[in-house]
Amino acid sequence: MNGQIVIVAYRPHTGQEERLLELVKSHVPKLRHLNLATDRTPIVMRAANGTILEVFEWASAEAIERAHQHPTVHTMWAEFEAVCNYENPSNLDEFKGLFPGFAPVEI
Numbered sequence: 546m547n548g549q550i551v552i553v554a555y556r557p558h559t560g561q562e563e564r565l566l567e568l569v570k571s572h573v574p575k576l577r578h579l580n581l582a583t584d585r586t587p588i589v590m591r592a593a594n595g596t597i598l599e600v601f602e603w604a605s606a607e608a609i610e611r612a613h614q615h616p617t618v619h620t621m622w623a624e625f626e627a628v629c630n631y632e633n634p635s636n637l638d639e640f641k642g643l644f645p646g647f648a649p650v651e652i
Contacts, residue, residue, distance in 0.1 A: 547605050547606070548583045548585070548602040548603055548604055548605060549602065549603045549605070549606060549609065550585075550600060550601070550602045550603075551600070551601065551602075551603060552598060552599070552600050552634050553598065553599045553600075553601075553631070554592075554596050554597070554598050554631065554632035554633070554634045554637065555569070555596065555597045555598075555599070555625065555629040555630075555631065555632065556594070556595065556596045556597075556629055556630045556631075556632045557595060557596075557597065557628060557629045558628055558629060558630070561628035561629065562595065562597075564628045565597060565625075565628045565629050566597065566650065566652060568621075568624055568625055568628065569589055569597060569599055569650075569652055570652040572587075572599065572601075572621065572625075573587045573599075573601050575617065575621060576601075576603075576612070576618075579611075579612075579615060579617060579618070580604060580608070581603065581604055581608040581609075581611060581612050581615075581618070582601055582602060582603055582604055582608070583602040583603070583604050585601070585602040587599055587600060587601040587602075587652075588600040588601075589649075589650040589651075589652050590647035590648060590649055590650055591647060591648040591649075591650050592637045592638070592639055592647055593638060593639065594637070594638070596632050596637060597629075597650065598634065598647060
């Protein structure tokens with residue numbers, strides 16, 4: 546298997562956390578349906594500042610390239626952008642420590 550595990554950090558806009566969690570819940574299943582993500586179970590967690598982190602596995606580097614050209618993925622990304630900003634994980638206070646800890650999120 547030549548997948549690639551990624552960490553995505555979503556900082557919800559004010560009042561949009563519930564909608565963001567709905568999108569995160571459907572995110573990997575949609576990618577799987579398009580053969581872009583593996584069956585590995587994603588991990589979702591929350592930083593102290595409310596940022597939601599999602600860890601999931603792309604099927605391959607080629608799958609990432611295909612995602613950037615797929616209209617369904619573009620629509621999904623637009624939905625995310627309506628409710629959150631993408632955050633650089635290294636900007637989160639938790640990553641300043643040796644063993645960053647986050648609150649688990651059930652999706």
